[in-house]
Each structure stands twice: as structure tokens, then as C-alpha cells.
Amino acid sequence: MSAFVEEIKRAAADRWPEILTSIGGIPAELLDGKKHPCPKCGGKDRFRFIDPVAGAVLCNSCFNKKNGDGLAALCWMLNRPNSGKDFYEVVGMVAEMLGIRKPPAEKEPPVKPKVFFTQDGIVKNFILTLQNRSGGEVALAGSWDYGTFTVLRFNLPTPDGDKQRKEFRPIRQAPLGDEGRMGWTWGYPAGPRPIYRKLEVDAASPELMTIHGGEKAADAAALMGLLATTNAGGEQAIDQTDWSPAARFQVAVVCIDADETGERFGRTLASKLLAQNPEQVVKILRVSNEPKGDIVEAIRDGLTKERFLALVEGTAPVTAEEAAAWAKKRPAQSRPKPEREIEIGTDEGRVVDEAIDVLSDRENVYQRGGNLVQIVEGAEPPRGIARPPEAPRIAVMRSARIREHLADGAVWFKLSGDREREICHPPQWAVNAVEARGTWPNVKPLTGVVEVPVLRADGSVLDRPGYDPATGIVLRANTHFPAVPTCPTLNARTADLPFFARTRRLRAAGFPS
16 A cells, blocks of 8 residues: 555646645645645645645644644644545545555455345344444334335334334345355346336236335325335335336326425326326326325224225326426425435444445445446547437446536535434545445446447347346437337338338228238
């Protein structure tokens, strides 16, 4: 690592003012070599930039020892010790800014996700972790089976009078060693997630289905006699969910919670449903006026199936214009607070596992050839390659982009000595470890990206925009393509071919075949 540090110092020799300002927060006007007030302690005429090549600064009062270079100055400004992991995290920040990658030989070896022998074992581990973080009793309050994974709900310590605080954790089965045994690990399986109660949805007659904001609400609706489902992860995971089983229903009712999050869930899901089947009747229904209330509270207050169906009948369908407007506004909406939380601790394997699980839920994050990659557009093609400038291509994801995904996908925090939560950025050591894994459970493998429908190996047609789990191909259509029927008739197969169309017209006019 010392050779790497020396490389960073050499590369930073003519850029220390920019680095000290960008990373350390030292105002640029203080880095002219003259005496200024100290940006740390505030003392007058105590601070100056003493070595532009090495990046060294001096404060006569609070930074006059071990201040020989810019890395020491950054540790001082960021309240980090000038040694150990904190020092190398600062080195990583400078390396990232300079575009220098850590040599492959010095990367940390891949760490396998932790797998527990039993479901009870992973539950106990969650409870212990959550209790250490919250400082109170934590209890398993629910478990919902999705077929390929299970969602667990844990009730957290809650002040009197507040709504019950809770956290959800997905778990799935994973190989336990090399002997073919299976254990349990945290996270979703790769690919789109199935909807809740999928077997019941697939077996139901295609008249009416209801979609709710959580498993508890869906179970309550099912007990009332309704066909009910939901998705794991709520609004943030709508795009990670396979909603195709819902497309065959004549009417889809999205039952929302009585709050802003519920409204946003309803609009986003309605747009999604109408995009996959424009002929479907989609309605958004709020059945409870209690703050954050849903169908559970409505049933408690006397809602019956008959009353529910009457409310559905009296609710206007979502129009195509409304759905289009909501879909257009969606990217501009304020970013919702991440549901996930990651506690920064010394058990680095656990932190990195949780970080990778966050990546598995992020849009436009894939793995390919031992790298995390993304699909980008608008890049200048390499010399000798002719393609439109807006054509999509696959690009390796840089460390800064990985860090951005981790920060957007979870709330990162650490506990102080008195167990107060301090919200933090994702630590650079965690970003580096995620990047170094080389394989990322549940992150979708990417084979390629296409702009027109293509044939799969089994002869079926990949014509649905988005990620295709069967092939690992992403379809980003550059125009509208009509849906291809699974079993087309001869007329349907030849209707759009000019030769066959002309032949049919001649035959109809009496010409011999």
C-alpha cells in the first residue's frame, strides 16, 4: 500500500489546491501562501499553505505537527487519524478524484456472503444486529413467502403513542459449502421479483384483482374474499417486480395507504400496469382516512367485501392521459428516503454483503465479465466503430458511481459511544470491497443490449422492453414495436409482408394461385 500512497502523492503534486478545496473543504482563497484565519479553529493569521508541491498546510495553533503533506492536511480537516483504515480511506478519496485505481494485486480477496444453516439462525442474527443498533427489544413480527424468497418483518422499539416502527429483511436459500446442502442468506434472488400470492393470481378468473401496499394488507384483503397481491419493496421496487401476471385481468384496483407515499405508489403502479396493457381498467382506491391507514384499518372500522366492491364501482378509472403525465413526472419527483439502513461496523463482510444487496435493487446496475456495469447513451463511439450517438452501450461502472448508488439506496450510519446514530456517507473501504468482489449475488448478469426485438435460443421472441432474465439481454426499443403473439395464425404471420398481402388480393380477385 505504501507504493500506492507514493503514487497518489506524485500524481497530486500540481493539484493540491484543488484537492484540498474539493475534499477537505478549505476555501480556495486561503491557499495562496499568505496568512489567513484558520479554517479549523478560526484563529486570525494562523493558517497558511506552506508547500504547494507536497500539499502541506500549517496552523500555528492546531496543526503544527505531523503536517508534512496534503494527505495529513485532509485527515486534519476531516477529523480522521493520520494512520490505519481512516488514513487509507482518505487516500482512496484522493485516488478517486485523480482517476487512479488501486492496483489489482492489492485488491482484497473476494468474500463470500454469509450463509446460515437454518432460517432460525439468520433470524436470530438479524434480531441481534437490530437490538445492538436500536438499544431495545426486537421481535420477529411476520414472515411472507414469495416462492423464491421470504420477507421477514421485525418490530423495533417504539416510543409510546407512535406508530409501530419496523424493518423488513428479504432472505433466500443459497448453497452451503460444496456438498449440495442449502442454507439461508440475506437478499433477493437475481432477476425480477414475483408478486405475492402469485399461484393464487395465476389460478384466478381474470375479472378483478386488488393490489396493496404490503403483505399484511394483502392478507387482510384475501381473508375478506378478494383476490389480493402486493410486491416486495413497495414503491421503490415497482420496476424490479414482474407484473405480467396482472396483465390478463379486466380490472386492477390499486389500494393505497392514506399518505403521500401511498399516493405515489398508486400513481407509479397505475402507470406501469397501463403501459403493459393499455386496455386494462385500472383504478386507484383509498379505503381508509386514518393517517397512513390501509385496508387493515378499514376492515377494523367495518369495511365489508360488498362495501369495497361498491367503492370500486364508484371509482373512475385512470385515464391514459393521467398515466402518461404521471410517468413523465416520475423522474422529477423528490427522491424518497431509502428504506434500507446499513450500520457501519468492523464486521466488514456483513457491511459489504448488505451493500451488494442494495445494488441488486438499483436500476441500471448489472454485472458482466467480473465488473459492475451500466447501460449508457450519448457516448462518442471508439475509432472505427460507426453507431448513432444516442445508441445504448455497456460501460464499466466507476467507483464514484458505485458509491452514488450505495448512498441513494440506503441510509448509512454509525453508532457513537453513547449509542447515538450518526448519518454518514458510504465509507470508501466498503465501496472498494464491493467493487473488488468480482461476483455480486442478486445483481443481474448482462449479456447485451439491443434496440429491436430479437429471437431467444428457444425460438421465442424477446419483445418486452427491459431486462430479460432468460437471456440477460436488455431491450431498449428505439421505436414502438407491436406485440408478437405467442401462437400466431398463418394470416397473422403473413399480414405485414407485402408479397403475401399482394398474393391474397390477387386470389380474392380470381387469379389462380
